[in-house]
Amino acid sequence: MAHGPAVKLGKDNASGYKTKLGVMMFIVYTLIYAAFVGINATNPHLMQNIIFGQTAAVVWGFGLIGLALVLAVIYNNLCTKAEEKLND
Amino acid sequence: MVYTQSPIAIGLFFTFVAFVLGLSFYLARRTSSAEGYYAAGGNIHWFTNGIAFAGDYLSAASFLGICGMIATAGYDGWMYSIGYLAGWIVALFLVAEPMKRLGKFTFTDALDSKFNSKAIQLTAAISTLLVSVFYLIPQMVGAGVLVQPLLGLPHWVGVCIVGVVVTIIVATAGMASTTYVQFFKGALLLIMSTVVVICVLVRGLSTDPVNNGAAYHDFKTLQATTALELSDPSYNVVAGLDSEFGKAGFVKLIKNGEESIWHLAQSASGYTLEETLYETHKADGTRLFNGSAKEDGKFFPVGHIKELKMDGQEVAATGAVGPLAYLSALKDSTIVLWGKKYIHDGADTITIFYQKPTPGSRVLRPGLKFKVDNATGLQKFNFISLMLALFCGTAALPHILIRYYTVPSQAAARKSTIVAIAAIGFFYVLTLFLGMGAMTNGVINLTDNNMSAPLLALSFGVVLFAVISSLAFATVLGTVSGLIVAASGAVAHDLMDNFLGMKMTDAGKVRAGKIAAIVVGCIAIYLGIVFEGMNVSFLVGWAFAVAASANLPAILMLLFWKKTTAKGVAASIMVGLFSSLGLILVSPDMWVRYGMLPGDAPVQFNSPALISIPASFIALVVVSLMTQKDVPVDATEAAGA
Structure with a gap:
């Protein structure tokens, strides 16, 4: 039986750093997502307030989608730098 | 609604099918090894894989279901988009690279990478199969829904076409052909959805929507005294205030022998009566639409703005607007939504759709579908549980996880996830405009809101409808391909090769995978026919709950908890799987499907994740602590910690 990767992977000295970074960013995003869900569940009227000309709900929605991409790009940049530094 | 088939739509559909089949046969010549069949050789470029992720993930539920839900329930439909996208954060930050590092062909490989446990092989394979089947049903039903307006063929033919085409795609070249089908479908979906949204914005908003040249139905209003004396004497009352209707x-x-149902609203002088739409389910199974056969075309498409405001001024039309101005105008306007009530009239059951003018700011915040305003604790629990399932489900879907094995490195796995987040996030932004566009352009079919996005495209002309409908069909093809690859891998690789220990050559593994794909394809066709009429978003939400409960706790604990044991992983999968499935089977939504009242269901929530996910974690911790002698020395290497 063979469970290993389909392609041969080299040793990744940056994996520990990347794991910690990933967990940290995951916590940040999860807290913001939880706040969004929490407000909707407990006080949905707040989401009808107007912010920047839109309902707060629309701003939160765009914000969560945009934040996911921003965090993803930052994560990739930091991971790539760590890989270049630690795997040379 | 009555659909007219377009030769352009039919031509485009068959062109796309011919293209993907040609591609599959071409790639089949390069797919002779198990690596090639199950993981496309592990050599797919990260950008291609990222778009293929989007093609895999943006299923009928996203394109048809979410747009339809936004069109009828506003922001609550978009909550699905937000939750689905947020789930990719879990995939990127916690799962992507370890999954690439640990696995070979299937999600089970990664879970079992350090244990070589028969229990994990069996339970993870069962979980993969069940989640994939849950996900397959709505896709196949979606195919049947699409085939009627597109090709003029019955539901079962659409299901069979998709089943056969997809089985050929998967059985010829496995993951290689699936990847490129998903890539093309994902890219086309993004491009064409953008085109439709641009059309929506250029058209702007109007109180008098025009649907492909056809005028919007003028919903009539009558005045009546408290004794129901009508302002238009040509109408006579058939069922008044004391009837089931009145209650x-x-x-x-009735007028000129034609019956109609009207919604009562209190007014200063008595009542204002508003024309409704209604569907009659007769005891013999016949369905009538506004009292007539469907072909008579009396069940009008709906969706309009009652009072349109732009920059504080009431206007009849806005003209072309930018995306933020579009949403801002909607927020300040009054939109006519449609309520639904059921009435028993003798042996007939009548579903009545009536107008509900609603402030735009109310439409653009949660609460029209989800009961969050003045909600009970149980209703809040249900909402939070659903949002948890959406958040946790993505990173636990086997057909998504196996895409990590098609790229050459961990960095490529990470980058392809970021491309997926960008592509899927962009698409989910578009869904808000597609859904709101359908809501206000007079295109919604109230008996089946799944068709809202294609019908919105039809309001701009038959060519755009042809392209979007073909693309919707391609959407089903792409997702079903991925699901069948995942399910066939679970059968051939996890169960036959690993669990049962059947010694097979490399070519034998490929052959087993292909046979499994054909069998799963046949099962998918059968289920797609049996479940006709089911909302395509319905089971997808449950598939997320089951995947999040059965798979995610095991994946995360394997990666981040040193004391995880094989028995703990297996227990976690089984507890997550059966607790989520069990709670679903006794939920109010299922009770309705059994023909009983939802209030009589043993549990009063529909989303099980808030119970089943913690239960799965607890099972893993408890069983792992009880079986510590089984911990392999290098178990925590899995986490890279």
């Missing part, structure tokens, strides 16, 4: 807030009138 529910409606009256039935």
Whole structure:
């Protein structure tokens, strides 16, 4: 039986750093997502307030989608730098 | 609604099918090894894989279901988009690279990478199969829904076409052909959805929507005294205030032998009566639409703005607007939504759709579908549980996880996830405009809101409808391909090769995978026919709950908890799987499907994740602590910690 990767992977000295970074960013995003869900569940009227000309709900929605991409790009940049530094 | 088939739509559909089949046969010549069949050789470029992720993930539920839900329930439909996208954060930050590092062909490989446990092989394979089947049903039903307006063929033919085409795609070249089908479908979906949204913005908003040249139905209003003396004497009352209709807030009138149902609203002088749409389910199974056969075309498409405001001024039309101005105008306007009530009239059951003018700011915040305003604790629990399932489900879907094995490195796995987040996030932004566009452009079919996005495209002309409908069909093809690859891998690789220990050559593994794909394809066709009429978003939400409960706790604990044991992983999968499935089977939504009242269901929530996910974690911790002698020395290497 063979469970290993389909392609041969080299040793990744940056994996520990990347794991910690990933967990940290995951916590940040999860807290913001939880706040969004929490407000909707407990006080949905707040989401009808107007912010920047839109309902707060629309701003939160765009914000969560945009934040996911921003965090993803930052994560990739930091991971790539760590890989270049630690795997040379 | 009555659909007219377009030769352009039919031509485009068959062109796309011919293209993907040609591609599959071409790639089949390069797919002779198990690596090639199950993981496309592990050599797919990260950008291609990222778009293929989007093609895999953006299923019928996203394109048809979410747009339809936004079109009828506003922001609550978009909550699905937000939750689905947020789930990719879990995939990127916690799962992507370890999954690439640990696995070979299937999600089970990664879970079992350090244990070589028969229990994990069996339970993870069962979980993969069940989640994939849950996900397959709505896709196949979606195919049947699409085939009627597109090709003029019955539901079962659409299901069979998709089943056969997809089985050929998967059985010829496995993951290689699946990847490129998903890539093309994902890219086309993004491009064409953008085109439709641009059309929506250029058209702007109007109180008098025009649907492909056809005028919007003029919903009539009558005045009546408290004794129901009508302002238009050509109408006579058939069922008044004392009838079942009256008790529910409606009256039935007749004019020139044609019956109609009207919604009652209190007014200063008595009542204002508003015309409704209604569907009659007769005892013999016949369905009538506004009292007539479907072909008579009396069940009008709906969706309009009652009072349109732009920059504080009431206007009849806005003209072309930018995306933020579009949403801002909607927020300040009054939109006519449609309520739904059921009435028993003798042996007939009547579903009445009536107008509900609603402030735009109310439409653009949660609460029209999800009961969050003045909600009970149980209703809040249900909402939070659903949002948890959406958040946790993505990173636990086997057909998504196996895409990590098609790229050459961990960095490529990470980058392809970021491309997926960008592509899927962009698409989910578009869904808000597609859904709101359908809501206000007079295109919604109230008996089946799944068709809202294609019908919105039809309002701009038959060519755009042809392209979007073909693309919707391609959407089903792409997702079903991925699901069948995942399910066939679970059968051939996890169960036959690993669990049962059947010694097979490399070519034998490929052959087993292909046979498994054909069998799963046949099962998918059968289920797609049996479940006709089911909302395509319905089971997808449950598939997320089951995947999040059965798979995610095991994946995360394997990666981040040193004391995880094989028995703990297996227990976690089984507890997550059966607790989520069990709670679903006794939920109010299922009770309705059994023909009983939802209030009589043993549990009063529909989303099980808030119970089943913690239960799965607890099972893993407890069983792992009880079986510590089984911990392999290098178990925590899995986490890279």
